[in-house]
Amino acid sequence: MTPITVVLVDDHVVVRSGLKALLGTQPDIAVVGEAASGEEALAAAETSSPDVILMDLAMGPGMDGIEAIRKLRQRNGKQAVIVFTTYDSDADIVRAVDAGAIGYLLKDAAPEEIFAGIRAAVQGKSVMSPPVASRLFQQMRNPDEVLTAREAELLSLLTQGLSNRELGKQLFISEATVKTHLAHIYAKLGVETRAAAIAKAIRREGMR
């Protein structure tokens, strides 16, 4: 029986070797590639064509995890992408699912949880860590508090301290559109100013 092939994407050496050590204990799982950036992830997916990709979201400069997932989906891509990251941010979850991730595991997950996630992913099933699941349920209960992917993207940049003009340039939209999105975001977050939105977003999202 051929093992499940996995590529690891994370900019930290220790995380990659940690995962490799953990996954090495499972006879039905084989790590066939590693990458430290979004760009490398695309290349590794190409050459190794794994069954599953374990992907961190935050990866220093360059292409981030979300973008890498999106690009993978745009190609052919029968690889299942599982997000493997530190924080359970609403915005990141939404954006990751939107980009085409099939699972969302936190780095403090138990090893068994990770193994189960990988095995589920190859069968097209989703697995997520409990905190992630509860956030999703939360969102389903009151759907008009859920940010759209675009709004989440904007909020993420907002927490970098960008002005409306800069936000527009970054996202290739006009300032008018930025203001529209912001108004929606404020309403959904229950705040009235950009300052409060940033404070709330960073604190409740673990956005970094």
Add this chain to the structure above:
Amino acid sequence: MTPITVVLVDDHVVVRSGLKALLGTQPDIAVVGEAASGEEALAAAETSSPDVILMDLAMGPGMDGIEAIRKLRQRNGKQAVIVFTTYDSDADIVRAVDAGAIGYLLKDAAPEEIFAGIRAAVQGKSVMSPPVASRLFQQMRNPDEVLTAREAELLSLLTQGLSNRELGKQLFISEATVKTHLAHIYAKLGVETRAAAIAKAIRREGMR
């Protein structure tokens, strides 16, 4: 020749096993213990009495890394504590050094850097990742980047999302004074807008 004994403290399984795998390649370094929390770290230091402790700062609920370091120093403790964390926050660096850490390495450090850090630590020498070092130098060069007590107080409220008017009411000063303080804070933080100041403050100061 007896190897250098090391205890790893990190709430992520993958990070611990990653480090163990990396350090296992060095014949003069032996991992003799692991801990997933500050409390466990103290216990492990007691039972294993290692030469070096590699300690993450952020560790979920309970005692954080800084506090664990402080407690270790308060005891007898000839163990050298090296901080091993993801972010190079000014506040964290200062607090870690203050608590008694001898080194400060980032998780994206090259393996050689980590090995060198451990070997230096047992000889009482300090090693820190380049970004950490540059931050420290930065602070020493221009000490007028340090916020005054009043400014820090204002910044703290600012990160709650208050407006100038609200800040004034809270602190019993006029809006004009609030604006003066803000201008000074912006200059010291190297930002130009309130949004950027909030983002920077929350992220780099751990203000929560």
Add this chain to the structure above:
DNA sequence: GGCGGTATCAGCCAAATGGCTGAGAGACCA
């Protein structure tokens, strides 16, 4: 006594932000 740092306040003006209404294009679904 003067000097530097801190905290306080004022006024003026340009720029950014937020609230509002309205609207077109595309996707998706019933």
Add this chain to the structure above:
DNA sequence: TGGTCTCTCAGCCATTTGGCTGATACCGCC
């Protein structure tokens, strides 16, 4: 086909914020 959602854009106007200059008062220090 029609309704809903999302994303996009525009204009108008009130408020807020930020940059500037200048001023007073207190404190510690040489």
